[in-house]
Amino acid sequence: MTLSTEKFVEYANRVETEVGRVIVGQGEVVRHVLVSILAGGHVLLEGVPGLGKTMLIRTLGQALDLKFSRIQFTPDLMPADIVGTEILSDEDGKREFRFRHGPLFANLVLADEINRATPKTQSALLEAMQEASVTVAQQTYQLEQPFFVMATQNPLEMEGTYPLPEAQLDRFFFKINVNLPDVGEMVEILDRTTGKETPAANKAVTGADIVEMRALARTVPIASHVKEYIAKLMLATHPEDPNASPLVKKYVRYGVSPRGGQALVLGAKVTALMAGRYNVAFEDVHAVAKAALRHRLLLNFDGLAEGVKADEVIEELVRARMNDEG
Amino acid sequence: MRLQRAFTWYLRGLAAALGLSLLAGGIGLVQAKLLKQEFLTLMLFCVLALPPLFAFAAYVWRISPLRAARYFDRAFHLNERVSTALELQNENHAVEIIQKQLDDALSASRQIRPRRDLPLRFPKLDLALALFFTLLLGALWFRGETLFKAASQQRAVEEAIAAEQTQIEEIIKELNENQSLTDEQKEALAKPLEDALKELEDNPTMEGAVSTLVSTSEELKALGSQQALQTQQALTQTGSSLASQEGSPLEGVGKDLAKGNFAGAASELANMDLRQMTPEQLQKLAEQLEAMASSLAATNPQLAQQLMDAAQAIRNGDMAAAQQAMSSAASQMVQAGQQITAVQMANQAAGQLQQGAGQILAAGGGQTPSQGGAMAQGNQSGGQSNGGSGSGSGTGSASQSNQAGDEASTSPIPQNNGAGDGGESAYQQIYAPSLLGGAGGDTLGVPTSGEDGEVIGTSPTTAEDGQSLVPYTEVYSQYNQFNRQALENGEVPVQFMDVVRNYFGSLQP
Numbered sequence: 091m092t093l094s095t096e097k098f099v100e101y102a103n104r105v106e107t108e109v110g111r112v113i114v115g116q117g118e119v120v121r122h123v124l125v126s127i128l129a130g131g132h133v134l135l136e137g138v139p140g141l142g143k144t145m146l147i148r149t150l151g152q153a154l155d156l157k158f159s160r161i162q163f164t165p166d167l168m169p170a171d172i173v174g175t176e177i178l179s180d181e182d183g184k185r186e187f188r189f190r191h192g193p194l195f196a197n198l199v200l201a202d203e204i205n206r207a208t209p210k211t212q213s214a215l216l217e218a219m220q221e222a223s224v225t226v227a228q229q230t231y232q233l234e235q236p237f238f239v240m241a242t243q244n245p246l247e248m249e250g251t252y253p254l255p256e257a258q259l260d261r262f263f264f265k266i267n268v269n270l271p272d273v274g275e276m277v278e279i280l281d282r283t284t285g286k287e288t289p290a291a292n293k294a295v296t297g298a299d300i301v302e303m304r305a306l307a308r309t310v311p312i313a314s315h316v317k318e319y320i321a322k323l324m325l326a327t328h329p330e331d332p333n334a335s336p337l338v339k340k341y342v343r344y345g346v347s348p349r350g351g352q353a354l355v356l357g358a359k360v361t362a363l364m365a366g367r368y369n370v371a372f373e374d375v376h377a378v379a380k381a382a383l384r385h386r387l388l389l390n391f392d393g394l395a396e397g398v399k400a401d402e403v404i405e406e407l408v409r410a411r412m413n414d415e416g
Numbered sequence: 417m418r419l420q421r422a423f424t425w426y427l428r429g430l431a432a433a434l435g436l437s438l439l440a441g442g443i444g445l446v447q448a449k450l451l452k453q454e455f456l457t458l459m460l461f462c463v464l465a466l467p468p469l470f471a472f473a474a475y476v477w478r479i480s481p482l483r484a485a486r487y488f489d490r491a492f493h494l495n496e497r498v499s500t501a502l503e504l505q506n507e508n509h510a511v512e513i514i515q516k517q518l519d520d521a522l523s524a525s526r527q528i529r530p531r532r533d534l535p536l537r538f539p540k541l542d543l544a545l546a547l548f549f550t551l552l553l554g555a556l557w558f559r560g561e562t563l564f565k566a567a568s569q570q571r572a573v574e575e576a577i578a579a580e581q582t583q584i585e586e587i588i589k590e591l592n593e594n595q596s597l598t599d600e601q602k603e604a605l606a607k608p609l610e611d612a613l614k615e616l617e618d619n620p621t622m623e624g625a626v627s628t629l630v631s632t633s634e635e636l637k638a639l640g641s642q643q644a645l646q647t648q649q650a651l652t653q654t655g656s657s658l659a660s661q662e663g664s665p666l667e668g669v670g671k672d673l674a675k676g677n678f679a680g681a682a683s684e685l686a687n688m689d690l691r692q693m694t695p696e697q698l699q700k701l702a703e704q705l706e707a708m709a710s711s712l713a714a715t716n717p718q719l720a721q722q723l724m725d726a727a728q729a730i731r732n733g734d735m736a737a738a739q740q741a742m743s744s745a746a747s748q749m750v751q752a753g754q755q756i757t758a759v760q761m762a763n764q765a766a767g768q769l770q771q772g773a774g775q776i777l778a779a780g781g782g783q784t785p786s787q788g789g790a791m792a793q794g795n796q797s798g799g800q801s802n803g804g805s806g807s808g809s810g811t812g813s814a815s816q817s818n819q820a821g822d823e824a825s826t827s828p829i830p831q832n833n834g835a836g837d838g839g840e841s842a843y844q845q846i847y848a849p850s851l852l853g854g855a856g857g858d859t860l861g862v863p864t865s866g867e868d869g870e871v872i873g874t875s876p877t878t879a880e881d882g883q884s885l886v887p888y889t890e891v892y893s894q895y896n897q898f899n900r901q902a903l904e905n906g907e908v909p910v911q912f913m914d915v916v917r918n919y920f921g922s923l924q925p
Contacts, residue, residue: 094512095512095513095516306513309511309513310513311500311503311504311507311513311514311517312500313496313499313500313503314503315486315496315499316496316500367495367497367520368513368516368517368520369495369496369497369500369501369517369520369521370496370500371495371496371497372495372496373495
């Protein structure tokens with residue numbers, strides 16, 4: 091490994107800067123998406139149409155010099171439409187089946203409105219996310235690294251959709267909520283997108299750099315009491331845990347799995363490095379807690395009926411655990 | 417960090433000390449066992465001893481380096497640099513990121529200014545708790561006079577009871593050492609006192625102690641024999657008469673009798689050698705013996721008979737029989753003397769117990785000895801109220817000046833028991849139809865408990881058949897017995913106990 095920590099910070103800042111030339115605001119969203127890429131995870135973006143989700147991933151593809159593909163999920167989309175299929179080819183008089191790669195064979199894949207596809211098609215994508223490979227006709231094809239999926243969901247128009255099951259949601263590293271821009275950002279968006287020139291991002295890092303950055307992020311040390319804090323935080327999301335907060339006990343059906351803990355640790359490590367630090371701190375954990383946990387917390391009927399947000403539960407938990415640490 | 421801990425634990429120790437003082441003091445005061453001075457001492461001791469002890473312990477208590485590192489990370493906002501570096505110090509420093517982390521931690525630590533970045537923090541909760549306890553203690557100190565007074569009274573009562581126990585033990589010792597009494601008499605006198613001692617041990621409350629002492633006093637008085645006191649009076653009078661007859665054979669005996677030395681008189685009588693006397697002396701002796709016999713006939717017929725026999729024998733010239741009769745008379749006189757001594761001691765002890773009861777009552781904030789005519793006898797000499805003429809009874813007058821609100825303080829019954837008076841004979845027989853006895857009437861008792869009008873017990877009466885008059889003292893003692901039972905059994909409301917006690921005290925003959 092040759093990448094230095096200074097280089098890491100420099101590359102990360104460069105990427106953010108390049109993305110920032112195209113995407114207005116959404117600083118936290120960009121940061122979390124970048125953290126997820128550098129931690130080796132996939133992201134689920136939830137936001138109303140028109141907030142720049144597709145543009146974000148496309149711009150990231152430009153900044154990271156990675157192959158980009160977009161899949162628009164529809165109810166009639168078949169698994170073969172995304173992973174690829176075997177077609178009969180006739181070359182040099184020889185007829186044979188040849189595997190034609192689907193749009194999944196890219197570095198950055200945008201799976202737009204993933205909840206509109208059937209569970210069968212969803213599972214084909216999710217298998218690729220988990221295994222970084224695709225199996226077609228008993229042949230396994232490895233996906234090129236880095237492989238990163240950004241799936242989107244529209245919180246409106248949920249009729250006729252196929253919500254991702256909890257087990258599948260758990261495979262996403264982060265779930266990021268994309269919110270409406272404020273007035274200033276809106277003005278800037280209008281300026282940039284309705285003017286003569288449309289800005290574009292320049293290449294900031296290569297795929298190989300991303301791989302090295304990922305490896306370096308994993309080496310960031312984490313103190314034992316911080317690890318213990320993360321473990322306790324995770325366990326406290328389960329209503330039967332003695333340290334569970336009142337909100338958890340009242341509104342949570344099932345808490346976070348160990349994947350959530352992994353996401354917290356890796357996300358915190360990347361965040362620490364991006365802050366120019368060489369160890370994980372509590373504030374790094376707090377910075378990624380909501381993104382890492384909100385989609386892994388299953389609310390019960392009471393919580394859903396009363397409109398309780400997973401973020402509220404996570405905030406209360408983080409506060410309670412920090413008080414205990416203090 | 418040690419200073420901060422010491423300071424924090426000093427405040428905690430202060431809160432603990434104040435809390436402990438409040439708890440211990442509160443319990444002690446509620447149980448009326450802690451005086452104001454003792455409460456202050458306890459408070460000062462806790463406040464001066466505990467906080468420095470806590471602070472010292474906190475200062476010297478071992479702190480693990482990792483714990484200190486975590487504390488400093490939090491206090492100086494080092495983002496877990498130092499604690500991570502501490503855990504990594506044994507790792508392979510060749511790994512670049514580890515070395516960088518260590519350097520980063522060192523660099524960040526060097527920029528810390530402890531005095532600027534870690535000012536002494538006041539633990540608000542402990543401070544608030546200490547202030548709260550201080551306020552409560554202050555309230556208790558300035559508003560708890562009632563409790564302090566009750567404790568003071570309780571202490572005084574306990575001391576008075578202890579003093580009374582000592583006095584009873586001394587009375588018992590005196591009884592046992594008294595050569596004039598027979599073993600049976602000693603035992604009869606000592607038993608109520610020993611029972612009283614045990615009751616005082618078992619029930620060391622004011623009410624219990626007063627009740628025990630008063631009932632024991634009554635018991636001792638009941639041991640007193642009317643007849644013995646009358647005999648004493650008669651013997652003393654006779655003695656005085658004989659002593660005035662100078663040169664007479666019984667002059668010496670008379671002097672002893674007048675002084676109350678019955679054993680000496682008996683000895684002199686028994687040792688009188690009739691063969692050495694002249695006929696005139698014998699004649700005089702016979703006359704004196706007859707005079708003695710006639711004055712003692714009503715009170716001690718046996719002694720009177722012996723004396724008469726001796727006089728007769730002398731007149732008949734039978735010196736041996738006379739000598740024999742005089743010896744018998746002397747023995748009889750010794751017995752009478754013992755009985756008289758026993759009665760004197762019983763009355764003396766009864767008086768002391770009454771006085772003790774009064775002192776305990778006074779210590780407990782009840783009637784004082786000077787106010788309680790019934791309680792404070794003060795008369796140690798024998799032959800008190802029940803004797804005939806006698807030494808001043810020392811019984812206070814029936815009209816008493818008691819505390820406000822004590823309605824029973826004025827005597828409802830004129831008792832005619834001024835100084836020099838007293839005794840049963842001064843009281844009129846009273847009409848008590850409820851105590852009719854003998855044929856023709858049912859004997860009823862005074863209801864003690866139970867439903868209204870229900871008769872629980874019966875009491876004997878010495879009234880003659882068909883008569884409705886009985887001695888006042890007999891009526892009083894029965895009613896007083898019921899009164900004592902009611903007080904002991906808690907049948908009288910607490911706020912009326914003094915009133916009831918004073919009332920019956922004013923009725924006492």
